[in-house]
Structure formats: structure tokens, C-alpha cells
Amino acid sequence: MYALIIDDSRAMRSILRRIVTDLGFETLEAADGQEALDHLNAGRIPTLCLIDWNMPVMDGYTFITNVRANSEWRDITLMMVTTESEHGQIVKALAAGAHEYVIKPFTPDAIADKLELLGLVAKAVPA
Amino acid sequence: MTITVEPSYDDVQMLVDEVWTSFLGSEEPLLPGAPTDLAVGWSAAVTVSGEWHGMVSVELPTGLAEEVTRRMLMVEETLDEDVADAVGELVNMIGGNVKSLMPGPSVLSLPVVAAGRVARPSDSVEVCRLDASWAGTPLLVSVYVRKDA
């Protein structure tokens, strides 16, 4: 199971990589939406994309609309992970085809909770 | 005519605290501090433009910027490009959350990072200033708006 981490910050990619690796994913990375699309076009199709909004070259919102325009990629789960936190922005991303939305800052548990909601990780050990 | 609107100190303090606790651990809390003459080693800024125009900046001494970088990247040694990346992401998170406190819609810029103080537009005025300290080291988060806004 691959997760494609799309964020222009290496520090943030590193944080997300540690979290999803602990949850059982192998990872691919991209520093912007275009690099991420290049992965998909090259046949590297992940189960999950973690997507920042504000990035150079191609932003995360544009990436989502591109992914949703291609029916071959419809099984990919798209989760925004971004500091964009207005009500309207979340609605816009969901309408464009994002499945989930995590607002920065987040704790590792938040990513695990969301992936559990999406059925991508098994339930954590009972509290 | 646009009216100058500014974020409340409490809201800014809360969101900076959340950014800090989420990524740098909760064992050392971020404490409000008295204004100090900060020896700025690194700074970063993002601008917000649209319904609201403003700039959010973070200023850190070198040692603190490097510690933040070590914690975010989980590395022992930090290169300047690592520090620039980590400090940039810090201001991105704070700036994006400040944007959501203000009237929208507005657009957040990519972060600008500098070794030393980042320049701010001469027509801007500081409307919110958060002096804080973390692990005994001071830091500063500021919000500026255009004077004529």
C-alpha cells in the first residue's frame, strides 16, 4: 500500500512520512502537484494521496481536479493536509473530490483517526 | 472602503500554541514572554491578500530555529536549507490559520524565509505582536496590515 505525500516542505513531508510509515504504508513523495501527477502518469498509482494546498508550480486543489478528471485514478483516496482552514475552502476541496481534510497543525493521532474513518487502517488498539 | 481588521491576541496566541505543541512536543510549553530585544537568526513571512491584506512573520534566534528543524525533520545535524524549509513551514501554518480568522476569501502566499530579519513593506503597521519563549529562548510572531487598508 503506497501513500503519495505531496507538500513543498521537506520538513512536513518528513513528519507525514513517519506517521504513515508507522501505519503500514510505503511512501512516495512530491514537492508540488505537477510532480505528483508525474508519478501517476508514470504508473505509480498510490492508494492514498496526502495533499498540501499551497505549493509552487501546481497547487493541491488543481491536483485534485486533475486526478478526478481521469477515471483510471478514481480508486485513489485523496486527503488534503493543509493550513487552509476556512469553512469555504474545506467545502471547495470536498466538492472537487477530496475524501477527507486535515487542518495543519495536526497530531499523528489525527492522521490515524482519519485513515481509520476512510477504512485504510485497521482500528487502533482499544483505549 | 475597507476597514482595518486585526486578529485578536488570544486567537493568535492559541493557534501559535497549537502549532508549537503539535510539532515540537508538549513537554516544553510555549510561554508568553515580555518583549525582548531578540537576536534574530532566522525569520519567515507569508502574506495574505484578498478581502484582507496582511503579513504574518515569525522571528527566531539561530539556536531555536535549529532545534525546531531537528524536531520536525528528526535529524541531528541541520543544513541551512533544512532550517529555511522548517521555519517556512512554521510560518505557513501560522499564517494560514491567521487568514482563517480574518474576513475572506483571501489567498495565502508561499513563505519567504531569510537568515536575519525579513523585510516588511514600509506602508505596514504591526497590529498584533506575540512575544513568547520556548525552552527559555524568546521568539516573536507578528501580524502586520497595510496602513491605508
Added chain:
Amino acid sequence: MTISDSSFAFVSDLARRETAMLYDPGKEYLVEARLLPLAREAGCTDVDAYVLRLQVDAAERAKALDALTINETSWFRDMAPYQAFTELMLPSIVARREHTRHISIWSAACSSGQEAYSLSMLLDEHLPPGWTAQILATDISHKMLARVEAGRYSQVEMNRGLPATSLVKYFSRAGSEWEVNDNLKKMVRTQHLNLSTSFPPLPTFDIVFIRNVLIYFDLDVKRDILRRVGQVISPDGFMLLGSSETTLDLDDHWDREAHGRVQVHRPVGYANVPAFSPQPTPESIAMTGA
């Protein structure tokens, strides 16, 4: 930095005396984690210095007790209980309350209210038109009850297990926080309640969520709480405990029924209860919020 044995003993005695909650040896880290922020706020150098202050300062003691009794909570925590709620409990109660079209729920030890509001979202989505619901959220901490009433949550709390579609449907921004909408707030009422002592007058509940709190009490107190919950639950109602908690060996007044990964508890003899019984108390009707 570690808490001294004498400080820990003082704190665990205090917690036991005031709330019947147990902080056994081995839980030092938990006491420290919860008291350290208060110690810093009070200007104490460490937790031991803060505990010395607790011995003479009643107001600070109340704050410490608040901190010690807070449970970390997230939206739809563990998910499976909420599936059992929509798939099993709600349809069963709805089928049996056609005469009142009202459903009464208790979220016991509600902490900051994520459980109560998660249930209110499910009710909003699944309750048939024309029905009303009331969720009573109780806690020992007045501070937590005030938070439930405000219905405001930080960004970090919002990220914990709340589906994005529910966030945009039920919340709006309020400064750096998010606030639950009035529709859901109307369904939730708060009341101060200490589970370890006799209950104040309560309505009869169709469904009781009392999760991840019995583990803090010793055996006798656990038994007593379960017995008293039994007195305020409908004979055909449901009780849900935490995933590591059970009524086994505790109280033989409950039957256990599995639904997926969760066990629901029902008063013994529930299968023989006729559909239109019991009549709800006048109080539970009066509290209808919607």
C-alpha cells in the same frame, strides 16, 4: 523530572477521596502530565512544589481535580460503538417509541462533549422526521460542562476523528475555534454529576453511553454505579461501556449482546418488555429541545 512518592500519594488520596477515581502506583507519569501545565501556570518550579501548594490552596485543588478527571476524547471515538448506535440501538428504540416519538440518551462522563455531539450528529441524520431527542451530558468537572455548553473546539480537537463532511455540515468558524451549530446544541443538555455518589433525579434513558470511566473506579464503586444506571434505564434500553470494560463478574442485572466488535448491555428481561412501555417520565418530555 519525576514526581516524589509523597506527592503522588497526596494526589492519589485526593483523587480517591473527592472523585473515587484510582491513581494507582505506576500512574505517576499520568499525574505528572496532567499537573505539570498547572504547575507552570501557577509559577511552581516542578510538580512537587505544586503539590505542596495544593495542600493549602483549595481553589488550586479544585483545578487539579478538574485536570485529573479529564479524559482525552475524540469524535466518533473507536467508531464501532457509533455503528452499533445507528445500526442496532436507534432502530430498536425507534420501533418501540412510536407513541412518544421521543428518545432519551445519557452521555455519562462526557468530558468536553465530543461523544454527546457525535451522537447528536447521528440523530440529526437518522432520526425519522417528527421525532425529538434529548442527550443529557454529565460530568464531574464544571469546567468540562461549560465547554460542552459552549460547543467550541480547537483546530487540533476538530482533526480528531470528525469526518470533513460533518465538519462543514455542523460547525462554523469562531475565531481560532469551531463552534457546533444551534440545532445540535439544542439536543444536548448538561448536568453536573458525580458517578460515585447517589444520582440526582434523572429521566429514564433509552440509551446510556458510559465509556472508559469505570476503569478508574474500584470494584465496589463499579458495581454500585452499574446498579444505579440500571435504575434509570428503560427495561428495553441499551447501555454501552468502553471497549475494555464489561459487566461480567460485576453485576448480573445485565445481558450482553454482541454487535460487530462491540458488546451492548441490556437490562435482564428486556426481551419480554412490551413495545409501548414504559411511559416516559414527564421530565423527559419537558426537556425536549427540538
